[in-house]
Amino acid sequence: MADEYLLNVRNLRTYFHLDEGTLKAVDGVDFAIPKRKTLGMIGESGCGKSVTAASIMRTILPPGQIVEGSLAFQRSSGEVVDLATLDPFGSTIRAIRGQEIAMIFQDPTASLSPVHTIGQQIMEMVLLHRTNNKKAAKEIVLDMLDRVGLPNPAQQFNAYPHQLSGGMCQRCMIAQALSCNPSLLIADEPTTALDVTVQAQIIELIRELQDELGMSVLYITHDLGVIAEVADMVAVMYLGRIVEYADTRTIFKAPRHPYTQRLLKAIPTLTQQAGGYLENIAGNVPVPLDPPAQCGFTSRCLIAEEGLCDRKVPPLEEIEPGHLVRCFLADGALTTPVQEAA
């Protein structure tokens, strides 16, 4: 059982201790990423998606702190380590970070160094983790740039990021992330800053490389359409917690948490008749600053029950095999299935 999973996150809590109080950015998150699969993580801004990713990479800096939880990661040697207990500046995490777990970020032009060439930046990583030989490193980089579909790698090797378009920069970031054959790729909104036609290219590229290299992917985005395309399983986050977890089909066809249901109704789709009215979710995502012990969605939920939902935090329960929901009322007749697209 444990062997199927590359990363097993249990009860992760990452808090930021601020003057105003404790910001509970990630407040009890559990999920596991199976080998060679893609877990999609979806949620609105401020729900803790990126902090979860940074916690896995151990790049949370004070005032932020992982206060609880375990991050069991299976290394390529087969050994299982708890990332949460590692020294964030120690040699173990530095060997894992970049080499076994790699990350690509939202804004490719801002994430690459403007004063180094593309080639230098990727070489740095290869020299650090794979080889000391500069010539061999350059070979690896050129091969990688070719694999991500950068036209004319030998020439682009000496280009600076400002000379490339956003889509090309994202390809370079992917080349950098994958240059050390990581077993886990964390993609934090990798296509949000790109145009749709370029987004389609990048999604296709990540999928191809995943098949080829056999890695797992944690794909973080707020775009439900992208998630439907790339993910095998989906975790829906709201206010620092996972509120629903299931395989992609179930999330889109038979969601049980009121937030997921409402979110799906709130987006206009291409197949609908034009016009009509969207069922929006009133209000805003609250700020999780010293949040009361209650379901985070209570204030915006239409079916919340007084005295129940606002009194304690609902547990994440398995209501059917592989389908976990964090809602007291998920079993009741109160939740309505989302209309099936005929």
Added chain:
Amino acid sequence: MTSSTQPGSLLIQVEHLQKYFPIEKGLLKSVVGHVRAVDDVTLSVYRNETLGLVGESGSGKTTLGRCLLRAIEPTGGTVTFHPRNGAPIDVLALDKPGLKALRRQVQLVFQNPYSALDPRKTVLQIVSEPLILHNVVRGDALIARVKELLDLVGLEVKHMNRYPHAFSGGQRQRIGIARALALNPEFIVADEPVSALDVSIQAQILNLLQDLRRELNLSFLFIAHGLNVIKHVSNRVAVMYVGKVVEMADVNDLFVHPRHPYTEALLSAIPNPDPDLRMQRIILPGEVANPANPPSGCHFHPRCRYAVERCKQEVPTWEEKAPGHFVACHRTDEIELIGVPLVG
């Protein structure tokens, strides 16, 4: 709103509109070329309709929108505004007072609600500014009008003395909309009004804009890069590619039966939040062409899978292929393009 809403009379007519930005080089600023941001665009907006304008970044959507109210000075073509009462106005020939008068009737809503509001002014000051500038109301009547506007866009009147930082993105966009509505405009250019917002907030703003359109008889030019949003709000849609409008049609017609290969590719590239509906994805090779140095002939030909020799040489003409369905493509009659099926 349904797409079958009868469009009213002509409101804005744009003919052969052109905006070339000069590229200057060297000490003497000699002009070495032009960025053809908007290149010979012809379209019209009718009363009580929303014309959706879609395209990728750099296609000239924003420049086109701003040229309509001369926030950017076009370099050629004509824009004619037909006000509710009075004679048609040649927008490009207006002098300063004339332009000020025009802007009572044509307003802008911006993309980024964080940078479009002055952080040092209160909501009351922001929303009342156009009313004061145009000398519409004063004193108590001014406060009353601001309250009315805030109420209209769904903001709490008691918050009007707060500063923009106290509001969330969605609320700030509502403030921007209230400001645009202050002078009772007839026409609003909404430049990506929801792309900076979260999904659940997007829906709130889209619904608000639709309500306002109906209640106040407004017309919109709605600029966006998200086709799902465009489909939801528009009556008609224009698709832009490298400075040119390549296709324009009724919204359902365009989505179900696209007639330009770029529209087809754009439709197929949209990730659909329905795991059962897998469209045949057309991956366009390469990137959007550079408007400073666009390809010869049809600008889309290097990425087009239907391109033939003729597309490299001749610029396709803008033709009405079916009633209300305009397209600029040499091969539109010969090729069968796939759209998005309507479900439900």
